[in-house]
Amino acid sequence: MKSISCLFFLVLILAIWPRRILTHDVGDNKSNVPDDVITEACAKTPYKDLCISSIKDDDESPRSSDLHDVARIAVKIAWINASDAQYEMKKMLNTTSVSSIQHCLMDCDATYDDAVANLEESASAFDSKGYGDIVAWVAASMVDPQTCEDYFKDIPGYTSPVTSMNNVVVQLCSNALALTKLVADGQN
Template identity: 30%
Template sequence: MNFFISFSISFSIISILEGFHLVSTETLIESSCKTFAQSDPNIDYGFCTSSMKGATAGGRATLPALGAISLRLVQDNLTDTRRHVREILNNSSMLSPYSRRCLHDCLELFSDAVSGVEDAARDYDAKRFDDANVKMSAVMDAPTTCEDGFKEGPAAVASPLSKRNRDAFELSAIALSIINVVRRGPG
C-alpha cells in the first residue's frame, strides 16, 4: 500500500478517535512520527517524538495543533541559532576571515528563515497550506545552505553550527510533513 493511502487511512482513524477524545497526544505524536520517519529519510523517529512531546508538555493536541507547534519549534530553533551565531561573532577573536564570512552569511540566512517561518505560521493558521508549504520549503534550505558555506569555499573549515543546522533541517522536515497531511485532510 503506498504511503499516502496508508497515512490517509491512519489519519482518518486518528481523526475520528480524536473527535471522541480516545487518542492521547502521545499516541498521536508517536503514530505521526512513525509514519513520517518511514516515508522521509530526513526525519528520525526518536528526534521527532522527543521534539514534539517536549513541546506539547502533556497537553491535548490534534494533528493540526501539532502543525502549529512544529512551526513554533522551527522558529524557536532558528531564533536561538541566530542568537548563537551573534555570540560567536562577538566573542571569538580567533575566527578566520573565512569562518567569519560564513557566519555572517548564516546570520543573514537565519534572519530570513525566521521571517519565513513566521509567514508560514500565519499562512498555516489561515489554512493557506500550499503557501505555508512553499515558505517552509524555503526555510528548510537555510540550514543546508549555511552548512554548505563552510564546506565549499576555498578555505573549507568545520562548521560550528552542524548540530544546530541538522536540527533546524529536521524540524523543518517534520513541519512540512504535518502541513502536507493536514492539507490533504482525513480522507
C-alpha cells in the same frame, strides 16, 4: 591554531545546542496532545524520535488534539530553534577573530533571516489554514541551514562550527513539512 579554534567552537556548540530538544525528559508529556496522536503523526515524519520528543517537550497547550495542532507545534518548534541558531551564530560572530569564519557567520546570519521569517509566517498561517503557503515557506526554510553549511566548505582546513545547529533545524523543518503536508492532504 586554526584547528584549535574550530575545535573550541564545535565543543561549545555541542555543549549548548540544541537545548530545547536535548534537555528534556522524554517520558514527560508537557503538551495536552495525547501521546497516541503525537506518535501516530510523527511515525509519518523522516525524524520520528526527534518529532515525538520535541512535540512532547513543548509547553504550549494545544486547542485540540488533532493533526493540525501537532503540525502547528512542529512548525513553531522549528521556528524557535532557527531563531536560537541565529542567536548563537551572532554570539560566535562576536567571539571569533578569524576573518574567514566571521565572514561565513555573517552570511549565515543573513541567510537565517529568511529561514526565521519564513517559519514565523508559517506559524501564523495555521490560523487561516494556509497550508499551501506553510508548505512552501517551511520547504524554503530547509534550504537556508544547508546554504549556511556551504559557506564554510570554501575555507581550507576549517569545518563548520554550526553544523550541529544547522542539522537540527533541517530535521525539525523536515518533520514540520511532512506533518503540514499530511494536514493539507486531509483538507483536500
